[in-house]
Amino acid sequence: MPNTLNPFELIARRWQPSARFVERAALATVVMAVVIVVTGGAVRLTESGLGCSTWPQCTPDSLTPTAEMGIHGLIEFGNRLLTYVLCAFIGLFIVAARARAPRRHSLTRLGWAQFWIVMGNAVWGGIVVLTGLNPYLVAAHFLLTSALLTVCVLSWQRAKEGDGEPRDLVSPAVRQLSWVLVVAVAALTVIGTVVTGTGPHAGDAHKVHRIPLDWQEVTQLHVDFVYIVVGLTVALFFTLRAVKAPPAPRRAALALFAALAFQGVVGYVQYFLSLPTLVVGLHMFGSTLVWIAVLRVFLTLRDRGPVPAAPDAPVDDEAAEARPAATTAA
Structure with missing residues (x-):
């Protein structure tokens, strides 16, 4: 009896995507993760967090929003539908990574990690609705999306490099400084979710429980x-x-500084204009840019060699020689 091929093996036998295609598929997941953050912010800023009153259905009697629910139901349900779009892009990345030869298990594992984070966050979002937008759960919902963005950025970077042992391009002291920077930005993001949990944009027009802290003091922190x-x-x-x-x-560090400058300007504008919804939405978008930028700074400080070539592809010796050499520890 012949061996049964799984769907991924069947696709791999009929389609050989280029390394550039796999890289672009990975980049598409980064873009979609940013879209999910921004649209999730739009749900909260338009007071549509409870536009669908329950989960997984939109209402106890309907899977989709009804006319009586108005625009809030459409916004909340639209954000739920975007999860399927995100999963489609993640699926494309998984299939492309699996179909390309030689097979890179690291890429497919990262793709599946994205998928399971999305599934877990979808369930967590349902819990957020069922608990009436508990601010602590809302903050965790955003942080889970940031975890998804982290894995997407890592997938994008890994799609552009090989599977060799990581070699530092700078001394250990510089790597440690970059680690401190990543931790500081992570702390900044967490504190930002606390600011949101204490601020006026609760996510629904009705009274919603808020984190019992002084909003201005948390904002100053x-x-x-x-x-x-x-x-x-x-x-x-x-x-x-x-x-x-x-x-x-160095370019990545400059890009991070530019993202911080944009985020700083938007942050001060929203503060002095009493948190207009559009500017707050831009601030959420800026937070994704800052996180992507700091991850890229950290990931560009090591080298893992060139992307493995397909079995029938010529080896580019000149490109391999042009790669930066690792810096010995000081």
Whole structure:
């Protein structure tokens, strides 16, 4: 009896995607993760968090919103439907990574990690609705989406590099500084969710429980951490210049500084204009840019060799020789 092929093997026998296609599929998941963050923010900012009163259905008697629910039901249900679009892009990345030869188990594992994070966050979102937008659960919902964005960025980076043992391009001290920067941005993000949980945009027009902290004091703590992150970014950039790091990390540090500058301007505008919804939405978008940028800074500080070539593809010796050499520890 012949061996039964699974669907992925059947696809791999008939389709051989290029390395560029796999990379773009990975980038598409990053874009969709950002879209989910922004549209999730739109649900809260338009007071549509309870537009669908239950989960997994929209109402106890209907899977979809009814005319009586108005625009809030459409916005909340539309955000739920985007989860399926996100899963479609993740599925494309998994299939492309699985079909390409030689098979890279690291990429397919990252793709499945994305899928299960989305599934877990969908259930968590349902719990958020069933608990009436509990602010602690809402904060965790956003952080789970940030975890998804992290895996998507890592998948994108891994799709552009090989599977060799990571080689540092800078000294261990510089790597440690980049670690501190990543942790500082993560802390900044967590504090931002607390600001949201204490602020006026609760997600629904009716009274919703808020985190019992002073909003202005939490906001000031958030601003303090912004200054810490900006200082660490400037320090890392000049350190990279001093140690003559490759161009990619220095460009990534500049991109992070630009994202922080954009986020800082938007943050001050929203504060002095009493948190207009559009500007708050831009601030949420800016938070994704900052997180992507800091992850790219960290990931460009090591090299894992070129992308494995397909069995029938010529080896580009010149491109391999042009890759930056690892820097020995100081």
